[in-house]
Amino acid sequence: MIDAYYWPTPNGWKLSIMLEECELDYRIVPVDIGGGGQFTPEFLRISPNNRMPAIVDHEPLGGGEPLALFESGAILEYLAEKTGKFLPRAPRQRYRTLQWLHWQMANLGPMMGNANHFKNYGKNLTDDPKQLEYGTKRFVGEVDRLSGVMDAQLSANEYLAGDAYTIADIISWPWAFLIRRVVDEGAWEKFPNLHRWVYQVGGRPAVDKGRRVGQELGSRERTDEEEKARRELLFNQTNDKVRAAREAAAQAAS
Numbered sequence: 001m002i003d004a005y006y007w008p009t010p011n012g013w014k015l016s017i018m019l020e021e022c023e024l025d026y027r028i029v030p031v032d033i034g035g036g037g038q039f040t041p042e043f044l045r046i047s048p049n050n051r052m053p054a055i056v057d058h059e060p061l062g063g064g065e066p067l068a069l070f071e072s073g074a075i076l077e078y079l080a081e082k083t084g085k086f087l088p089r090a091p092r093q094r095y096r097t098l099q100w101l102h103w104q105m106a107n108l109g110p111m112m113g114n115a116n117h118f119k120n121y122g123k124n125l126t127d128d129p130k131q132l133e134y135g136t137k138r139f140v141g142e143v144d145r146l147s148g149v150m151d152a153q154l155s156a157n158e159y160l161a162g163d164a165y166t167i168a169d170i171i172s173w174p175w176a177f178l179i180r181r182v183v184d185e186g187a188w189e190k191f192p193n194l195h196r197w198v199y200q201v202g203g204r205p206a207v208d209k210g211r212r213v214g215q216e217l218g219s220r221e222r223t224d225e226e227e228k229a230r231r232e233l234l235f236n237q238t239n240d241k242v243r244a245a246r247e248a249a250a251q252a253a254s
Contacts, residue, residue: 002026005046005054007033008214010174011109014072015053017210018170022083030217046070057082073105076167086167097161100153100168104175108146112175115139115182143182147191150176154193165201173201174211 004019004026006012019026031037031052038050047054047070055075060067061082069075077098080087088094118135126132150172153160160168176198180187188195201207 001058003029003056003058005029005031005043005052005056006214007031007037007052008218009033010112010178011051011072012053012214013174013211014171015055015075016213017174017207018076018079018086018167020206020210020213021170021204022079022085024079024083028214030214032217034218071105072171073101076101076171080167086165086170088164088166093162093164097166097168100160100166101171104168104172108143108150108172108175111139111142111146112178112182115143116178119182140182143179147176147179147183147187147194150197151191151194154197159197159201165204169197169201170207173198173207177202177211 002019002024004015006015006028007030016028031043031054033052037043038047038052043052043054044050046056046068049070051070053072053075054068054070057067057069057078061078069078077087087097114135118132118139122132122135123129150160157163159165160172176194179191179194179198183190188198202211
């Protein structure tokens with residue numbers, strides 16, 4: 001059994017989709033990232049970067065005590081190794097896959113997150129829209145560039161790493177699925193190969209099921225005070241604030 005520390009966001013979907021694709025037994029442990037769940041002492045022992053997803057595998061690869069892992073790229077690589085699925089064993093194909101997995105971790109995910117912040121969340125955090133102009137242009141432009149990188153790759157390959165569906169596709173799809181929200185509604189016309197791939201991968205039963213895991217978790221309406229606190233947690237973290245949140249969580253647990 002695997003404990004999946006999760007919240008229904010693109011980063012969370014990476015884990016839930018992989019677990020469904022691998023047909024592994026798992027238990028969802030909600031981490032309410034808008035309510036401070038990432039700062040609890042219990043979660044920080046598993047994920048010291050106070051980010052989800054994370055897992056605890058109670059029947060780990062190689063045996064022994066339960067294994068805790070954080071960072072979605074490391075988790076997907078581990079689950080692929082554990083199950084023998086979605087990561088080729090032949091060195092050439094294996095590293096073609098891993099280069100796209102690391103590409104997503106370093107590029108698509110962070111740039112999409114920043115672009116979404118400036119374009120869709122930032123307007124709720126400032127009374128001066130001009131403060132958002134440079135950040136919006138910078139990160140939306142980078143997502144546009146990265147979409148072109150994927151489109152070019154997918155013009156010559158069925159999947160990101162070649163002819164086979166791999167963890168490179170699983171880790172990239174949850175963010176690519178939302179590209180129109182960040183770039184513009186005409187993105188699919190601009191990137192037809194990416195469009196084909198997004199709908200091809202999204203049509204897999206495990207992908208559809210994984211994306212729907214825990215939909216109800218994020219549906220509760222928050223009060224204005226809760227929403228203000230949520231934005232502070234998500235978008236204005238510093239070492240001092242994170243340390244204070246950890247200390248408060250530890251005191252509440254004692």
